[in-house]
Amino acid sequence: MSLTRTLVYISGRRNNAGTQILLPLPSAAVLFLIHYCDCNLFELVFVDEETTASECVSVSFAALLATKHTFTDKHSCPHRCDLPVVCDDPVIRSGLCSSLRCLIKKCHANNPKKNLHDLLGFRGGSLKACAEVSGWTKLCEIELPSSITSLISTIRSKEIKTKEATIEDIATKEKQLQESGKSKTDQNEETEKEMQNEVALPEDLMKLEWHFNKPPSVHNDDKIKRALLCQIKQEVEAITDPKEFRFTRDIPRSHCLSRFRIRKPKQPNEVKLDVQNPEILQNADNSNNNEVRVSSGVVSAGENFLQRDASTRDGVCDLSMEDLTNFVSSLTIHEIDFVHLYSEGTDITVADLILFTYLYFLLQSINFDMVLIREHLPRISQWFSHMITLPEVRRAAVSTQFDLNRFSESRKDSAILFHVPEWIKPPDHDEMELSRRLRGKYRAIKPDITKALDKIKSGNIEVELGCHPRKDQVQLDWESFPARVDPGRDLPKKRHQRKCQQLENLATAVLAIHRPGDIIVDFCSGGGHLGIVIAYLLPDCKVYLVENNEDSLLRARSRIEDLNLQNVTIFQCNQDYFHEKFTLGVCLHACGVATDMVLKQCIENEAQFVICPCCYGGIQDTHFITYPRSQHFKNVGIEYKEFLTLGHVADQTEFNMALEEQGKYCMNLVDTDRSLYAREHGYRTSLCSLKPLSCTPKNNLIIGQRDS
Structure with a gap:
């Protein structure tokens, strides 16, 4: 019987001679982990994303001899998500950390005696949180691959320039120094200095170095x-x-x-x-x-x-x-x-295998000069030296065609010198930059609130409220549904009632504006409560659940299988890793910036949307989202801090609070900005409230439609 392998899509391609595989650092980390797990459950599919050679490292083609693999181009890749991607029907996992965690779990299930689940750390939490929440995931998945790739590229370019320096160039320089009347020693020093190339170490790498200097966090x-x-x-x-x-x-x-x-x-x-x-x-x-x-x-x-x-x-x-x-x-x-022996404490985790891959290729770029690394990165150097003593790491490195015999403990004749820029300083407090934590929310004081609301008034910004497409007819007949469609009949009665009311407001809005054959995305889907209801009610439509939390998606997967829903696909990934085409986007209580990310993706796909925002105090500028969103708010002169103030007040909407009315007003203002932003991009929008209002304090609903 033939073995059915899980498809693992990673970025990479063969070089012109066919002897090497060119691939980005995250792809190299996937390849190394597969060799570390020593498991034949996977088929690697190298996707040519047309990256340049400067963005890649190279691995000998021999590293693939024991691994089933194929090559394709990005247009033939069936899933439009950031690579790596693991296809585990009906779940599509995107992103380095989610993909590697999936591979480890599959390998452990295949051979529990190897205890590979230990790589997932205490309670399986290593690199589990998404990059938006965990500084540690962000470092491993986004920051270090980018900064080390850039560093390697800089080293390569400087070495090429050095090699191009001819003997005549050096002789000419020495002649100029002789004419200056300087001593032979001074001449040699200046010649050496002239030929050396200093390369700045990136802040992300220094952040890892400082991290190793901290006491490890150990549970119990x-x-x-x-x-x-x-x-x-x-x-x-x-x-x-x-x-x-x-x-x-x-x-x-x-x-x-x-x-x-x-x-x-x-x-x-x-x-x-x-x-x-x-x-x-x-x-x-x-x-x-x-x-x-x-x-x-x-x-x-x-x-x-x-x-x-x-x-x-x-x-x-x-x-x-x-x-x-x-x-x-x-x-x-x-x-x-x-002792901080490993990156996340006293035990090796998947993070160490990722970082080991990155550091290996950095060392390769400087001809394996350990002394050069140790001068500015002593703790990283110590960690790496320990890693290469581990038998399983050495075995995986040999299988991946890493050259472990060229590491040198004596200074080599290198034209490269590292230095740390003066502006990069270690933290002067004990803040855990790499911990799993959320940023603190902005806290406004009363004068800030008064100033922001005065500017809203002077700018004649008014809240325009609409109505639900079904008006007051938003109820669903939950008793007629299969038990697994229900969000949880085992919940306390009042909580179950409120959850059903929230879902039916959004589901009936989707029923009212959808078109036959729509591709509907439930962003920030959690356990799939909303997406499963929609998939059951609209069997002719495809439904995608997009969520980063794997535990929530496992619950959703169980319900989908029990209901035998054939029109649902699960995507475990960060929201910005998802690039599939769709025609209608929904989200229930997407927190803070996530709501605006959903709105942005809907607009880019010209998709209709039904959005219920949440956590207004969590909004903040990112590298691709800035506030306020609408040009109208900007023209009135609403500044970023003032908009954050509105968001802060908007979170004060708990029932029976003294500031509830003001909080509801500010909540409407923030969502008016979102509604205006959509209108500026060709949408007809309606800002209304869930019915009854008591189903949740965050009870706004923004509905956007486009003409057919």
């Missing part, structure tokens, strides 16, 4: 430290000779190494104990078994008590048995530090 750290101390004390109790004090168990999973540092002051000299490479075999948060097992490691330390033999991972203790026992028995968890 006290519990893990107690387990480690317990093991150390048990080891000491079981010996009679301090020379026997060592960890000797084998490490069964080399990709899950951890490192701890134990310090204990002791007069007159400080005694410190480094325990390297223990492994947490069991999740400390496991409620079924409170024991945390720690196995295998190396005991090492400084002068006069323990020495490490790197080749055997054994230790030799110079302390007496009494001193060793006293020392170990006095240790507490407060004297244990976790």
Whole structure:
């Protein structure tokens, strides 16, 4: 029986000679991870996106010999989403992080004994949040690929210029220096300086370097430290000779190494104990078994008590048995530090494999000169040096045709010098730039609110309210629907009622304005509540669910399969990665900027829309969305800060609040700006309210139609 492989679309193409594959860094990361997982479940489809050679790195064609692969062009690619794309019918996953997480899960399900799910980190959260929320995902998926690609391109161009310098050019320069009367030493220094090319390190790379300098965040750290101390004390109790004090168990999973540092002051000299490479075999948060097992490691330390033999991972203790026992028995968890061994803490994750790929090609561009990297990126250098000692990483690197034999610990004759621009400064506070967090919302004060509302009044901006296409007839007969169409009959009665009311307002608006055969996109679809209702009511239309949260989409997928809906496709991706054509866009409570991203995509596709906004205080300028949106608001002179003030007040719409009326007014103003923006692009719009108003405080509905 032939094996059905999952299609993985990545950007890349063969070079003219056919001996190399040219591909962007994210595509190289996908290839490396597939070799790391050592799984034959996938077929790689290289899509020629017509990228230039300067935007690509090269891998030997031999890296594909053990992997089924094909080549196509971007016009033949069946899905219009940002690559990489993984096709897992009916789910289409787009973007580097979502794609790699999917590949890891499939490989783990195929061979659980390899424990590949550990690469997804604590509670499977590594690179799970989208780039708009997680600074860490943004760094791995967007910032570093771009900045390192640019850095490699700069290095290549400078090296080419250096090679083009002829002997006559150098001789001419030396003759000029001789005529100047300078000494031979000064001449040599100036000649060398003239020929060297300084290259600025990008801020994104420095951000990663500073990240490694921070203490790692470890869940249940006290519990893990107690387990480690317990093991150390048990080891000491079981010996009679301090020379026997060592960890000797084998490490069964080399990709899950951890490192701890134990310090204990002791007069007159400080005694410190480094325990390297223990492994947490069991999740400390496991409620079924409170024991945390720690196995295998190396005991090492400084002068006069323990020495490490790197080749055997054994230790030799110079302390007496009494001193060793006293020392170990006095240790507490407060004297244990976790070492930032891997990018997300003490265990290797998928983020390390991505970053390893990026750094390998950066090192390749400077002829594998580790000394040059170490001068400005010592912590990244230390991390990379550790990574190439891991057997699974080395095996995957060899399979991907990475050259691990050329790394040099001595300075090479390189024409490239790195430097850090003066404007790039490390953060002067302990803010976690790479944490999974949302930006803080703008907070307006009362004078700002008064100023913004006065400008609205002086500019004669008025809220024009319309009505729902079905007027008051927005109810659906939920009792006649199959149970899985219902958003959740197991919800509390009042909450279930409100959810049904929200859905039927949008669904009936879609029923009123749709055309037969429409392609309808439910943006920010969550668990697919709205999209599934629409798909059930309109079987002749295609429905796409677009959502980044994989847990929500799994729930949606289960409901779609139970209902046997054949007209629904799921896209797990960031909203701006989705580029499919469609004719009608909907969203229920898309937060902040997401509402305007939906509106922008609808306008670009000349698609009709039914939009219910939310989180007005979360609006903020992005690299492709600026506020206010409409030219009318801009002509009146509404500035960005004033518009943010309106959004801040618009969130004060909870029922029975003193500011509810003012909040509703500002909510209408923000949505009037959105409605005017659509009108300026040829739409007929209606700004109305959900019925009844009590179904949600964020009860505005913007409906946009275009003439056929």
